[in-house]
Amino acid sequence: MKNILVISASPRKGGNSDVLCDEFIKGAQQAGHKVEKIFLRNFKVNYCTGCGVCNSTHKCVQKDDMAEIMDKMVNADVIVFATPVYFYTMDAQLKTLIDRTVPRYTEMVNKEVYYILTAADTNAANLEKTVESIRGFTLDCLDGAVxxxxxxxTGVWDKGEVQSSAHMKTAYEMGLHS
Incomplete structure (x- = not known):
């Protein structure tokens, strides 16, 4: 049994990437894993101010929900990063979360990572910029990440539109085989 953390960065409850998170979770639970979803919209995560205090203390001076989220990231075996694609990159919510991991990202070791991306664009190749930006964190900064x-x-724009797509089955199967 793996400890899976699903981070849904969608600003819309029931948005396409959020719906796919729920399908991933169904598959992962079916496989017997322990799964927790963090819907970032429900948490207060401030922007990094670049003050540098955390470089020596490994604690952020800001008093928001990020310390709780980082605990969950450190303790997870698997982290799923889900985001809508805005202007060919991750949304601001996910980027803000990644920026705020500075105090403890070196503790996030040997993680299995998954990415769930949604976009109106119908060409998956156009989402590679988004994947590369997330990889800049996961594969370049997290030791042992796989x-x-x-x-x-792709091809989803309206809220919930993904529910009638083949992406639902893909999300479920990713979770099932996680």
């Missing part, structure tokens, strides 16, 4: 899967949720 990329296990990418879901390119």
């Amino acid at each position: 990329e296990k899967g990418i879901l390119y949720g």
